[in-house]
Amino acid sequence: MAKLFLGLDASTQSMSAVVIDLDTRKVIYEKSLNFDRALPGYKTQNGVLRHRNPLVRHSSPLLWADALDLIFATMKKDGVALKKILAVSGSGQQHGSVYFNEKIEATLPNLDAQKSLVENLRGVFARKTSPVWMDSSTAAECAEIRKKLGGVKYTASRTGSDTFERFTGPQIRKFHKTEPAAYAKTAHIALVSSFMASLLAGKIAPIDFGDGAGMNLMDIRRKNWNPDALKATAPGLLKKLPPLAPAGQVIGPVSGYFTAKYGLNPEALATVWTGDNPASVIGLGLVKPGQVAISLGTSDTFFGTMEKCQTDENGEGHVFGSPTGGYMTLICFKNGSLAREKIRELYKIADWKKFGELVAQTPPGNDGGILLPWFEAEIVPRVNPPGVRRFNLDEKNAAANCRAIFEAQMMAMRLHSHWMQVAPEKVFVTGGAANDRALLQVLADVLNCRVLRIEVSKSAGLGAALSAAHGWLAAAGKNPKWEKLVAGFCEPVAGSEINPDKKAARIYDELIKKYAACEHAALDGR
Numbered sequence: 001m002a003k004l005f006l007g008l009d010a011s012t013q014s015m016s017a018v019v020i021d022l023d024t025r026k027v028i029y030e031k032s033l034n035f036d037r038a039l040p041g042y043k044t045q046n047g048v049l050r051h052r053n054p055l056v057r058h059s060s061p062l063l064w065a066d067a068l069d070l071i072f073a074t075m076k077k078d079g080v081a082l083k084k085i086l087a088v089s090g091s092g093q094q095h096g097s098v099y100f101n102e103k104i105e106a107t108l109p110n111l112d113a114q115k116s117l118v119e120n121l122r123g124v125f126a127r128k129t130s131p132v133w134m135d136s137s138t139a140a141e142c143a144e145i146r147k148k149l150g151g152v153k154y155t156a157s158r159t160g161s162d163t164f165e166r167f168t169g170p171q172i173r174k175f176h177k178t179e180p181a182a183y184a185k186t187a188h189i190a191l192v193s194s195f196m197a198s199l200l201a202g203k204i205a206p207i208d209f210g211d212g213a214g215m216n217l218m219d220i221r222r223k224n225w226n227p228d229a230l231k232a233t234a235p236g237l238l239k240k241l242p243p244l245a246p247a248g249q250v251i252g253p254v255s256g257y258f259t260a261k262y263g264l265n266p267e268a269l270a271t272v273w274t275g276d277n278p279a280s281v282i283g284l285g286l287v288k289p290g291q292v293a294i295s296l297g298t299s300d301t302f303f304g305t306m307e308k309c310q311t312d313e314n315g316e317g318h319v320f321g322s323p324t325g326g327y328m329t330l331i332c333f334k335n336g337s338l339a340r341e342k343i344r345e346l347y348k349i350a351d352w353k354k355f356g357e358l359v360a361q362t363p364p365g366n367d368g369g370i371l372l373p374w375f376e377a378e379i380v381p382r383v384n385p386p387g388v389r390r391f392n393l394d395e396k397n398a399a400a401n402c403r404a405i406f407e408a409q410m411m412a413m414r415l416h417s418h419w420m421q422v423a424p425e426k427v428f429v430t431g432g433a434a435n436d437r438a439l440l441q442v443l444a445d446v447l448n449c450r451v452l453r454i455e456v457s458k459s460a461g462l463g464a465a466l467s468a469a470h471g472w473l474a475a476a477g478k479n480p481k482w483e484k485l486v487a488g489f490c491e492p493v494a495g496s497e498i499n500p501d502k503k504a505a506r507i508y509d510e511l512i513k514k515y516a517a518c519e520h521a522a523l524d525g526r
């Protein structure tokens with residue numbers, strides 16, 4: 001019998017499903033439903049509700065429940081062999097939170113397949129909407145919690161990250177401060193991931209060590225709820241939170257709702273979900289310490305795996321639990337491809353091919369020219385207000401500026417990931433700019449390691465499906481090994497490997513000192 005596993009991803013803008021066959025090591029089904037288009041009744045824009053305050057970004061928990069029904073209905077319609085699925089796991093956009101009153105406990109085990117999930121969930125919410133990761137309205141609460149916990153360094157070393165506006169703890173504190181009566185009526189708080197897992201399992205699901213680390217509430221080393229953080233956040237919080245558990249751990253058989261309505265295998269196991277970033281780390285095959293992936297997207301993201309927990313005392317990067325049992329880091333640089341695009345516009349460069357050609361025409365190290373690429377307010381390092389700065393760099397020289405922006409972005413990655421104390425042995429690169437060999441050569445030279453391109457369209461969904469497989473094998477006493485499990489699902493693109501040029505790497509070893517000094521000078525002058 002084929003060994004099929006289902007991974008779902010409840011992301012900001014869509015719900016996706018990935019089904020894998022473990023024996024043939026193939027993704028046999030992939031589907032995405034865009035919330036705005038598939039469920040227009042919620043009137044979301046890119047998955048979030050409109051709000052007059054631009055700092056407030058909420059979505060509707062009912063939208064996610066509706067999308068779960070819809071993705072199962074779509075799989076059934078598409079003829080997916082749901083009765084052969086052995087286990088289900090999933091991932092959710094990180095940080096978003098869902099608030100229930102005490103009715104949820106009796107509702108979950110009794111979901112009626114004659115009704116929709118939305119109808120089943122009527123009257124169970126203590127808060128109608130859910131703050132999501134794009135919300136940045138909790139600066140005051142971040143400052144309060146950070147102060148009570150003893151500052152940036154201590155907050156980061158305890159919870160894995162400094163307090164951030166989008167993190168769930170500060171969001172819960174704001175809810176408690178602004179709507180104390182509704183907070184008092186809240187019996188259970190879930191993350192997007194644990195909410196979805198609760199529906200599938202028909203009972204309150206645990207929060208995993210990956211998504212739990214995005215709350216400023218979990219002790220990153222002990223992997224339990226941190227009493228100081230709970231106290232600094234809101235009263236009576238511990239009894240409103242579910243237990244913590246590893247991603248993929250079996251919760252129990254799937255709810256009869258899904259078997260009766262969509263023909264899901266009644267013996268399929270519901271497992272603990274994780275966040276979309278920890279799931280992507282698995283989907284990209286990063287299961288060994290020291291493995292790093294860089295996603296060159298709208299913003300540039302640096303993902304790395306670590307065996308031992310190492311936190312960033314400057315509070316710029318995040319440490320989350322990885323589904324493999326170790327740790328992962330996530331560092332997000334806002335000025336990614338949008339900043340590269342700004343340079344392209346500024347110098348009227350026809351396309352990305354031409355951009356790459358201009359980079360290739362210039363020498364590594366750019367003759368000492370440096371650009372600080374802060375077209376937008378930057379997350380890492382924290383820069384606000386924005387502003388681009390040039391040092392020994394001729395503003396009129398288009399080619400030098402093309403090289404300068406990419407060198408700057410790569411040097412910033414090296415500099416601001418140094419705290420991880422992980423020397424990457426190779427780096428996987430995804431995203432638009434990963435198609436250009438001249439850019440990848442810069443990356444290989446700055447980081448002084450091998451670079452390989454990887455293309456995985458739904459890395460979070462795939463990671464979730466693999467996590468389901470891991471949980472199922474572990475429950476069967478099979479002691480699964482992650483490296484074996486991911487093999488074949490996420491292989492680098494053939495022929496994409498680029499090795500560092502030793503001479504260029506030495507140039508960057510020197511230039512990065514100058515880059516760091518330029519950053520310092522610019523940040524001191526704020």
Ligand code: XUL
Pocket residue numbers: 011012092093094095133166214275276277330
């Ligand atoms: C991570 C974060 C985002 C969301 C997007 O900290 O805020 O990547 O997880 O889904």
